[in-house]
Amino acid sequence: MKKIALIVFLSCLIPQINAQNIYDDALTAASYAYAHSKKAHGSNNVYHTQEYADKAIEAFQKVEGLAEQCNCKKANETAYAARVDMESSLQEDTYERSRFFAKRAKELGSKLLEQLTSCQASTGSYAQVDEEEYTEEANDIADASEEVSLKQKELELKKRQLELEQKQLEQEIAAQSKQKAEFEAKRAAELKEQTLIKSKAEIALQKLENALQELSVVLNQEAPFESQADYSRSESELKNESLDDTKNFYVNRVKELTQTAMQQFASSNMVDN
Structure with missing residues (x-):
C-alpha cells in the first residue's frame, strides 16, 4: 500500500x-x-x-x-x-x-x-x-x-469456505446416490429371488394339495379333502415385503395345509370308530 x-x-x-x-x-x-x-x-x-x-x-x-x-x-x-x-x-x-x-x-x-x-x-x-x-x-x-x-481477502476466505461446503455436500450426495443405487440393486435381486420362490412354492403347494386329495380318495374318505388356504401372492405384494416375509408366508401356508389335512383325517377316523 x-x-x-x-x-x-x-x-x-x-x-x-x-x-x-x-x-x-x-x-x-x-x-x-x-x-x-x-x-x-x-x-x-x-x-x-x-x-x-x-x-x-x-x-x-x-x-x-x-x-x-x-x-x-x-x-x-x-x-x-x-x-x-x-x-x-x-x-x-x-x-x-x-x-x-x-x-x-x-x-x-x-x-x-x-x-x-x-x-x-x-x-x-x-x-x-x-x-x-x-x-x-x-x-x-x-x-x-x-x-x-x-x-x-475476506471474500476469498468466504469463497474457499463455500467451495469446501459445496465439496462436502457433493460428497454426501454422491454417497447417498451410491447407497441408493446399492439398495435398489440389492432390492431388485431380492425381488427376483422372491418371484422365483413364489413360482416354485405355489407349484409345490398345488402338488401337495393334489396329493392330499388323492390320499383322501385312496383312504376311502367319505368327504374329499378340501383346503381353503390361499397360497398365491401378487407382484405388488412381493414388492411390499421382504424376502424373509415371502418365505414365511409360504411356510405358513404349508403348515395350514397340513394342519387342515390332519384335522380332516382325524375327524374321519373318529366317525369310523
Missing part, C-alpha cells in the same frame, strides 16, 4: 517539476531577450541595432510559447508586445526610429523578467499546497486500497 501511495505522490509531483523546468527555460530565454534588447538599444548605428533586434525577436518569441505553457498570461502578453516592438525596430530605416522601438522592447524585457519570476514564485507556493493535498490524497488512496485488499 505504501508503494501505491508513493506512485500516486510521484505522479502528482512530476507535473509540478515539469512546470518549474518550463519557468526556468522561460526565464533563460527572457534574459537573452532582455540582453539583446539592451544591446540593440545601445548600438551606435542602425545595422547593429537591427542585428541584435533580430536575436531579441527570436528570444521573445520563445518566451511567448513557454509563458503560454506555464499559464503566465501577463508574461505572454508582455513577450508578444516586446516582440512586436523589436519587429518594428527591424522595419525602420532610420537609426533614431529603430532605436526608439528597441528601447521600448528593452523596458518590456525588464518587466517580462519580473512577471516570470512572480509567476514562478506563485506556482511554487501552489505546488507546496498541492504537494500536501497530493500527499493526503495518496494516503487516502492507500488506505482505500488496503481496505479493498482486506475485503478481497
Whole structure:
C-alpha cells in the first residue's frame, strides 16, 4: 500500500517539476531577450541595432510559447508586445526610429523578467499546497486500497469456505446416490429371488394339495379333502415385503395345509370308530 501511495505522490509531483523546468527555460530565454534588447538599444548605428533586434525577436518569441505553457498570461502578453516592438525596430530605416522601438522592447524585457519570476514564485507556493493535498490524497488512496485488499481477502476466505461446503455436500450426495443405487440393486435381486420362490412354492403347494386329495380318495374318505388356504401372492405384494416375509408366508401356508389335512383325517377316523 505504501508503494501505491508513493506512485500516486510521484505522479502528482512530476507535473509540478515539469512546470518549474518550463519557468526556468522561460526565464533563460527572457534574459537573452532582455540582453539583446539592451544591446540593440545601445548600438551606435542602425545595422547593429537591427542585428541584435533580430536575436531579441527570436528570444521573445520563445518566451511567448513557454509563458503560454506555464499559464503566465501577463508574461505572454508582455513577450508578444516586446516582440512586436523589436519587429518594428527591424522595419525602420532610420537609426533614431529603430532605436526608439528597441528601447521600448528593452523596458518590456525588464518587466517580462519580473512577471516570470512572480509567476514562478506563485506556482511554487501552489505546488507546496498541492504537494500536501497530493500527499493526503495518496494516503487516502492507500488506505482505500488496503481496505479493498482486506475485503478481497475476506471474500476469498468466504469463497474457499463455500467451495469446501459445496465439496462436502457433493460428497454426501454422491454417497447417498451410491447407497441408493446399492439398495435398489440389492432390492431388485431380492425381488427376483422372491418371484422365483413364489413360482416354485405355489407349484409345490398345488402338488401337495393334489396329493392330499388323492390320499383322501385312496383312504376311502367319505368327504374329499378340501383346503381353503390361499397360497398365491401378487407382484405388488412381493414388492411390499421382504424376502424373509415371502418365505414365511409360504411356510405358513404349508403348515395350514397340513394342519387342515390332519384335522380332516382325524375327524374321519373318529366317525369310523
